[in-house]
Amino acid sequence: MWKSRRRWLGLAAAAGLVVLSADPGFAATAPDEASVRRVVSGFADKAGYPGIAVAITKGDQVLYTGGYGHDSSGASVTAKTPMPGASVSKSFTALAVMQLAEAGKVTLDAPVRDYLPDFRIADPRGTRITVRELLNQTSGITDGTFREKSLPQPVSPAAAVARARDATLAAEPGTRHHYTNTNYHLAARLVEVVTGEPFADYMRRHVFEPIGMRATTTINQTPRDLPNTMRKGYVYAYGMSIPAEEPARFVNGSDGVITTAEDMAQWLITQNNGGKAANGTRLVSATSVTAMHTSSDRRWTYGMGWDNDQKGRIHHSGIWFTYTADQLLLPGGYGIAVMGNSGIGLANEGIYALTDELATLVTGGEPQTGAPVRLIVDLSLAGLTLVSVLLGVRNLRRTRHWASRLANRPSWRLALRLAPRLVPLALLINLPDLLGGLVGGGRDITFLQLCYYSAALVAWSAVATVMNISVLVARVVALVRARRSPEAPPVPEESAQLATR
Known part of the structure; x- marks a missing residue:
């Protein structure tokens, strides 16, 4: 089979076609490669994505990792191409905090001020915000009460905490769900203060490397801190994809993880395996994983770094202005992660539609490509x-x-x-x-x-x-x-x- 596949790829490359490259190390129950290629290429053509990376797992097995199309340098996107996970990063930050909770260094229902003495906001109710409320986005801070993108961008988690002193609250802490990056900027700084090491270093030593995500890192600010190996993404206009540099934003803790499809496969396995990596390393307990995946209140669906839908699926999407990403855990044990090098836009609120199509494929359905x-x-x-x-x-x-x-x-x-x-x-x-x-x-x-x-x-x-x-x-x-x-x-x-x- 692989000889015929390589022959097909060679003919396609010679003809100047954009092709899907895949890791040959499939498990026996892998989805049909041609079908994956058809779904990904159909979505890419419809939605205007020059390049897409995909990871599909089931249980503790990698079923598929591959890449479609090209990056802005013209190089093929593969399972090893670095791309931002965008707000998928929040699930990584939540896991880091859960590690500290399991180690007895953090109590989720204790005030953030217990661990961040410098944390102050322009609302006296801020003293009551708990660690859990940061992670499940119920602190009361919103983009309306604190315009984190419009304000000058900090260069570190410590500076992000200082900047947040102008924040006010839209609701009492713990009473309403409001999604904002600020909560996870604060969570990243909490990890730094409690552990005494930079957030990126902690994530590398205690999350990425133990899982086997050796090509993954997390950064403070775009585009300043992006790895040299990562290319510009794209913006879309009138049917054209135009290479563009991501605007300057502080992203650590909220959407700063830079990773690959190969590494995301290991992350999906860890999530579907109760906190234990494919290599046997346990990062957190199964109880903590369940807590992150589950909303603590019926008024909202967000857990801690993960959301839930009406189909019983656990997911989190990620958007930059030049890239998008998504991750999805299905009840049957499948995990799917996708990353694309075209940003959020009108009529393109993310790449989650591709995740849904792949979920339909792996569960035996027939995905529908739809109109552009x-x-x-x-x-x-x-x-x-x-x-x-x-x-x-x-x-x-x-x-x-x-x-x-x-x-x-x-x-x-x-x-x-x-x-x-x-x-x-x-x-x-x-x-x-x-x-x-x-x-x-x-x-x-x-x-x-x-x-x-x-x-x-x-x-x-x-x-x-x-x-x-x-x-x-x-x-x-x-x-x-x-x-x-x-x-x-x-x-x-x-x-x-x-x-x-």
Whole structure:
């Protein structure tokens, strides 16, 4: 079989095709390789992902690790290609804290202040936030009360704790679930203070290496601390994938893990094996793993670094602006991890759709690829941008007729008529907050990050703003001139009707 596979890959490479490369060390119950290739390539083509890495496990066995496509240097993506786990990193941070809890160094229901004496926020209720509430995202801190992406970015977990002093709470600690990276920035610093070593060092010595994840690390800030072996990811616009550097963000504890498909396979095994790695090393007890996988309150589904869905599956997605990732544990013992080198965007809120398709495949179903929604949305926005230009040009050309027709109207009525021209400007200014609230569930996003998220949306908003402001200014100037003229020249009735539109 492998000889025929290599022959197929050689022919595909010679033909210049993008192919799926896979680790030949499959277990006997591995999913059909051609089917995996079909699912991954179909998703990549539909969603605009130049490169994707995949890991599939069952129990303590690696069934599949492989890569599809290429990175931004043109090199093939393989099971060894380093990619960010993004917010999948939270499950690693939670495990580190659980290790300290099992060692008796941390009590989950004790106040964070017991372990971080420097922890202060601008809300007296902050003294009651517990370690568990950081991990299950119920501290009361939200992106709305502390805009962690918009603020200056810290360079270390210690600096992240200092920055959090301006945070307030949206709810009493422990009463509502609000997802925010800040909780896990604080958790990373807690690990540092309790253990007396940098978070990255602790993770390497007590989590990554014991599992066998020797190609995995965690970083403080993007893009400054990214490994030299990791290439730029992509942003998407109008059907094109454009290489781009990740915006500057503090990510350690929340979304700073850089890993590979091979290493993620070992992580999935550890999770599905009750905290014991494939090599026999136990990182935490099965009880702790269950606690991380399970919500402590029916009001939310989030455990500690893991979430649950209605199908009984345990998962966590991860998003950067140039990469996305996802991990999924199925009730039957399967584990799936995927990482792609295209970022979050309008009509692409992550790569979890591929995880779902692979889950359908490994459990005997038939995945459905679906329509290229991302492309359809961007082309629709391109159409709206063109319409905005055409309407703007038409209105500019009719400015004189418009002013001649309305020059004698009261100023307040003219102001009301022109005021809607300011709406696109107001929308453009508030677009980050609107998108963060309507699409992002209240998450913080800067204007630069919004350009990564949807260049097509920003382009339409900007073009509509420019055209409407141009029409507004032209009409005001024309009105002033018309009123200053001794008598406005008569305007043909047909032209006058058009001009007032």
